[in-house]
Amino acid sequence: MKKIGITGSIASGKSTATKLLSTGRGPLFSADNVVKKLYQNKNFRKLILKKFNIKNTPGFKNLLKKKVLHDNKNIKKLEKMIHPLVRKKMKRFSMINKNKKILFFEIPLLIESKLMSFFDVIIFIKAKKEVRLKRFKSKGGKKKLFDLLNRKQMSDIKKIKFCDHVVVNEKKISILKEDLLDIIRRYE
Numbered sequence: 001m002k003k004i005g006i007t008g009s010i011a012s013g014k015s016t017a018t019k020l021l022s023t024g025r026g027p028l029f030s031a032d033n034v035v036k037k038l039y040q041n042k043n044f045r046k047l048i049l050k051k052f053n054i055k056n057t058p059g060f061k062n063l064l065k066k067k068v069l070h071d072n073k074n075i076k077k078l079e080k081m082i083h084p085l086v087r088k089k090m091k092r093f094s095m096i097n098k099n100k101k102i103l104f105f106e107i108p109l110l111i112e113s114k115l116m117s118f119f120d121v122i123i124f125i126k127a128k129k130e131v132r133l134k135r136f137k138s139k140g141g142k143k144k145l146f147d148l149l150n151r152k153q154m155s156d157i158k159k160i161k162f163c164d165h166v167v168v169n170e171k172k173i174s175i176l177k178e179d180l181l182d183i184i185r186r187y188e
Helices: 014-022 031-040 042-051 060-070 074-096 129-138 143-152 156-160 174-184
Strands: 003-006 028-030 103-108 119-126 167-168
Touching: 003 014, 014 028, 014 103, 014 119, 014 174, 028 031, 028 074, 031 042, 031 103, 042 060, 060 074, 060 143, 074 103, 074 174, 129 143, 143 167, 156 167, 167 174
Parallel strands: 003 103, 003 119, 028 103, 119 167
Antiparallel strands: none
């Protein structure tokens, strides 16, 4: 089994790249999807509400965002709660799919979380900050949140040192797909 990790800075196009790579080739683990499911889990939600002193309302995630934006220490608190659970799910996913030829993992903070040794191949999806900000805002994100999350991430220059391949994602999706296929053919 070959484990391929896909990472990149916020709004670089990791999800798009991962879907292009994994479709028809192997199972996909998405850390972002795991986090989304965590927020839907009643027990996890209770824990978040208690830890951050938030009322249980339909907009509790917006209240949590405000807390994180208001105090940078809160993002560390949140990561300490989420990251171990995501890692546990990631390991379980690997065990369940151990007989597959290739597994794909979309992990935004792969390098920052020091998960490099877990993967056989790491692909970094790169895009200029202005391109990423535009993408983030087009999905309803605010610049202040983008800036906070972007600062939390290691610089592209530092992250690239830990990656086997770098794919620039600033043009058409057809170009991204072609670049990714050139890489994945080496591992099929």
